[in-house]
Amino acid sequence: MQIRSCGLFLILGLVHSLTQAPVAQAAEWDIESANFQIRTFRGGPSASQLLKQCEALRSDLQQVWLTAEDRGDWSPRCQVYVHATKASYQTAVGRGAAQTSGSSLIQAVRGEIISRRIDLLYDAQKGTSALPHELTHVVLADRFENGRPPRWLDEGVATMADSPEKRMLHHRDCHQALQSGDALRVVQLLRLEQFTSAKQVPAFYGQSLSLVHFLAEQDEPTRLIDFAEAASKRGYDRALREIYQIEGIEELERRWRKYAWEVGPKAPQSLVSFIAP
Ligand SMILES: [Zn+2]
Structure with a gap:
């Protein structure tokens, strides 16, 4: 492979x-x-x-x-x-x-x-x-x-290591997708392997980065990797309960959207700020 x-x-x-x-x-x-x-x-x-x-x-x-x-x-x-x-x-x-x-x-x-x-x-x-x-x-x-790794995690985590300018653009894309109603549902984001339309691309990268931020802030960043591994074996709903005490994808959707609206278009500081402050 x-x-x-x-x-x-x-x-x-x-x-x-x-x-x-x-x-x-x-x-x-x-x-x-x-x-x-x-x-x-x-x-x-x-x-x-x-x-x-x-x-x-x-x-x-x-x-x-x-x-x-x-x-x-x-x-x-x-x-x-x-x-x-x-x-x-x-x-x-x-x-x-x-x-x-x-x-x-x-x-x-x-x-x-x-x-x-x-x-x-x-x-x-x-x-x-x-x-x-x-x-x-x-x-x-x-x-x-x-x-x-799952795509959203792979790109969300990798994007954290991008330059501050690039990350700012991804966060802006996420915010615009929320405002326009083009944001992907979290259930879609977690399972997306191939894009079906061009407008999904900026939303996917922006939302993946934002979701990685949200989850990584709930616990130690390494738990995010444990979470993705658990999800691949037992599904996202169970993995969310086990790792983050979040009651499944629907609750994740509600909590992440609230977080993303509060953060707005500005980029929070990256967890890998030693690379890209
Ligand atoms: Zn990449």
Whole structure:
């Protein structure tokens, strides 16, 4: 199974099983560490600095979202490719991701992760700004069967690592969806795997971020991952009662909507503010 995550993966149907990630030879890496193998380009960002950033980010993200027993070294290591051009980036990630600047790919066989990969399109101004978001996807994958968290959780948590500007836009989208009546019902949001209309896209990302904020504020952030895991085994209603003492999806809907209206279009401080204050 292969799971690719990036900015617009759902509407573009990038959960695919056909594209094979290139097989990397050890000799081609610019630098390696316990958890990463980095390949950048001539004149691009420093491989050693990027490696330090990757290791530090991984450790910080694991501290927030995973419990101690899930924080072991990665085997296989995560391969990080930095691309100089859009053409090179698209060749690696597929045409469907043309509008994105970062992509992550997890391959799993019989519940075991056999490959971790991140592709980043370098930008002279923004550098490799998509790294925290994509690395969050890779960190979260460790806790889920076949490396696949539910979409709302995967994107909601990853979006927390986006820049403050990007997060502000997502919160604005959530608020606008509530105002216009285009907001997804929570029951829809929790189960959405493919978009059926374009207007669902901003609502989905904005609401996922807002719902992750709401739930993560109810208890320790790591409980959010326990919640998603419990929901995959026993359903959302039971998981809500077990983890958050919320009486099912309907009550979650009421409480989350109240919270989202009170928060308004402004972005609350991210739980991963060490990345994006
Ligand atoms: Zn993403």
